[in-house]
Amino acid sequence: MDPEAELDPRPDPLLGALAALGGFFVLRTAVDLACEPPAGLPTLADVYDGTVSRGRGDCVTFRVRKVARSLGTRETRTAASVAHLGLAARLWSVALGCAAVYGRVPDLDPGRLRWDPDASAPDDLWLAGVRPLPGDAETVAAVVLDAHLAPLAALLRDRYRLASGLLWGNAASALTGAARELDRWAHAHGRPDVAARAGALTRRLLAHPPLTGTGTLTGTAFRRRSCCLYYRAPGGGLCGDCCLTRAPSPKPRAPGTR
Template sequence: MTAHIDLRELGSLGGFFALCDTGTTECDLPTLGRVYQSDAPVRDPLAYRVEKVARALSVPEPRVAVSVAQLGLAARLWSLSLGSAVLFGRVLDLDPALLHWNPDAGAPDDLFLAGTGQLPADSAHIAELVLDRHLEPLSAALRARYRVSAPLLRGNAGSALAGAAREISRWARRAGRPDVAARARLLTTELFEDPRLAATGTRTGTAFRRTSCCLIYRTPGGGLCGDCCFERPPQHSSPPAASG
């Protein structure tokens, strides 16, 4: 099954599956490729996003905001890639040099793709696109700027993938599309065989129980995420290990 990727139809799966429609072929937002570079200026887009999240959540620990910011971007990338794969049999080529990001906006107004390229819809190409070209350099950039652990960020990557697959499954059930749900299950299972994701959690159907903590419980009034490794929020009087 291969079809033209209809961005409007892709966006019907939910906000995380949509791209910003600017109506133009050019955009003055920074590309994610530029954002990931280690020589970014002090007031770079990543720092702006982390500070924005920190203010919104009222958290004094930068690494909590880092975790939330990275988790949100990971969810966008997995959703766009997995969603296009299961709906159309092709994957949007989210080339970091062509994917523009607005650090001041949330989904779906945060990403704009200045290209129309497509990739084969198999797990190897999706892993190369999302993990190698996006999440690995994003993790490196964040770890160079903030005190945050690699296991936490990898756990967020696994959680975001499981969340994207779960949303697709819910949409497929509402739309009467068991074929879409089946393709999502197969691709997600294959993606979680990647060593970078395999140890991030345990999957049972569409449920996911991660082995690390995203630190959301450290926000004021914050509880546990649905896939948290904890049974109840830990008591904390000092910052915990970054991996949770």
């Protein structure tokens, strides 16, 4: 099937058009009976409040430990940053993808959006019903920045001592990464309207506090002013939008430390 044919200008209850854009853009919904969420998945509202647990720890700790094992690192700050990037990328991709393709954005109320902390990347999300909202930048900012990324950043700052600049740099990187994927898909499938909407929304969102000043956007290329710490993972290296030009040399460990 031609992926372009899958796109529909109307927000459908399954948001099926987003599947053509890649895994980060997929949003499972309660009416998609073929994709029922596993029993017991927490809502993101409960996750941000720290009121639910999985295994021996809460869901955020569980996810960070899972990412740490995947990266092969013992540094929880690095794993927490990478986990944050992954969830931010999913939220931005869904919202920006819907706004660019449909001209509307679903209400991603954290109390109605379920998340699987044990899933592989990209993070699995399920939404209890689709309530379309306007697809303007202010609404997208309210849906993603205010409702999700602000409480998530507060939680990670408190628990893992991640700097605000790093977290909002992650948010900006996730946003511009989603925009690049949309732009790439749109030009490959003859949808300049999608590319134009995605680009305009991204520029407006980057001017929205607290993303203001997180980096410089040139076309679809972004250079952030902070580092996500991925280079500290074994074999991690630098991301394409990193503020660093080369990874810092590891600091020598003091005798007797691990």
